[in-house]
Amino acid sequence: MSLALETYSTDSASCSIGNAMLNQVQAIAHQELLPIANNIDEGHYPREIMAALGKAGALGVHLGAQDTRYDLALAAMQEVGAVCGSTAFLMWCHGVCGLYMDQSENTALRDRLAGHAAGLTLGGTALSNPMKYLSGIEPMLLRAQKVANGYVVNGTLPWVSHIGKGQYCGAIAAVEDATGKITHEVLFILDMDERVQLDACPAFSGMEGTSTWRVRLKDYFVGQDDIVADPAKPFVARIRGAFILLQIGMATGLIQASIDAMREVTPTLGHVNAFLRDGPDRMQAEFDELQSRVAGLVATPFATDKEYLLDVLDARTHGAELALKATQSALLHHGARGYLRAAAPQRRVREAHFVAIVTPAIKHLRWEMARLMKEEVPV
Structure with a gap:
């Protein structure tokens, strides 16, 4: 284990629990992930590996208001990334989606967190464009209008990973008033149901197994239970x-x-x-x-x-x-x-x-x- 737990904690019980989890992650990485790493690079989406990592506790160790363990989250990702970079990236996508729900004041979202942390449900992040927008690099691609009990969102995101039908991701839309002026931004969980159109992306030079899609929204309703933060x-x-x-x-x-x-x-x-x-x-x-x-x-x-x-x-x-x-x-x-x-x-x-x-x-x-x-x- 390259990120020694002793570096972060002198609590022997905490180190013991962390080492047990990382031993399971290492076994998954070398016994289950290594044989299919090239298949993932070429297009296999490793849901089964993510489920195994969730069962081992590797997808939720950084979550929880009382005992966030970013040391363990990074150590687990390192073990996986040494074998397959695509799967390590999926762990990050999943991890930050959990972060959004965990840090939200919306109790409805936190109720979804247990299944997410355990890898029973899978969710990614669509914040590439919003992060660039907030830095002044590019315009926001999703736009929202306020309606009763929520927002209606329209727009297209070209590259969103770790998603598929029945999954979800965190997303941000710029809220426009009646004149089209942006008043603020809203962060929400976008469920990939029948309202969402997913289009295939052009082939990458690798990491094809990250389940990356173009996402198109037309009058997609975001209710109060799905809002992570407003304003974002x-x-x-x-x-x-x-x-x-x-x-x-x-x-x-x-x-x-x-x-x-x-x-x-x-x-x-x-x-x-x-x-x-x-x-x-x-x-x-x-x-x-x-x-x-x-x-x-x-x-x-x-x-x-x-x-x-x-x-x-x-x-x-x-x-x-x-x-x-x-x-x-x-x-x-x-x-x-x-x-x-x-x-x-x-x-x-x-x-x-x-x-x-x-x-x-x-x-x-x-x-x-x-x-x-x-x-x-x-x-």
Whole structure:
């Protein structure tokens, strides 16, 4: 276990429970997930793996007002991400959807949380466009009008992952008044029922098993039981650090797996790999530094002060950049055998590219850090 629980807690009982859960996650990752990792990359949506992770307790450890364990959530994601980046991404999607319901004051949503945390129901997040909108990068794609007992929402979202018929996701719409002026934003749970049209997206270069769809809404009614936060901006400001912090587990799994892959070929290729700049010892030192930084952030995931948010944004950026470097180096260490279609090193390179572009992408993260440094906080 790379994220040692002793780093975060001196409570031996807590560490024991955490280690038991992570042992189950590790078994799922290596016994059930590893044999189908390439199938997931090519299009298999691993509902069965998500259900197993939920049963093990890995999907809900960061939820609950009294004992949020972001250390365990990241450690579990790292174990999974070392085997399959797509599934680690699905864990993040599921985790932040749970975050929305958990942190909402709407008791109707919190009543849905137990099934979600256990992986009995599956839900993702559609906040890519809203996060860019709130940062001033692009316009909001969903628009809402106030009606009796709720809102009517229209619009199209091009890329929403970890969804399908009978599932759900968190979404934000800009609320317009009678003149078309935006008055505020509303965050709600969008149920993928007969009212929602799902269209296939163009094929990605990988990670096809993330069940990513184009979502079209026409006069979709959002009732009071489905509203997470109204207005949305104060809520998003409160959870923003946790939202971004959870993504770091996708990067750390790829980094550790890549370092392990470099060491794996040392007995046969070490004499020539020694001439590569980014070797396993160098990568491990930088990775340990990142892990140390993350260990200091997980204890206060809902801090909102400027310095904390800068640290979270910078750690997330560091993780993405190190994932790019480590996965490329692992491929170079393996040579032609790592470039084979079924080889894990070439798949991890593509997974690392995804970590670098998924919202918030590296460029978005740097944009946000620049805004914060100028004290131009968008939400």
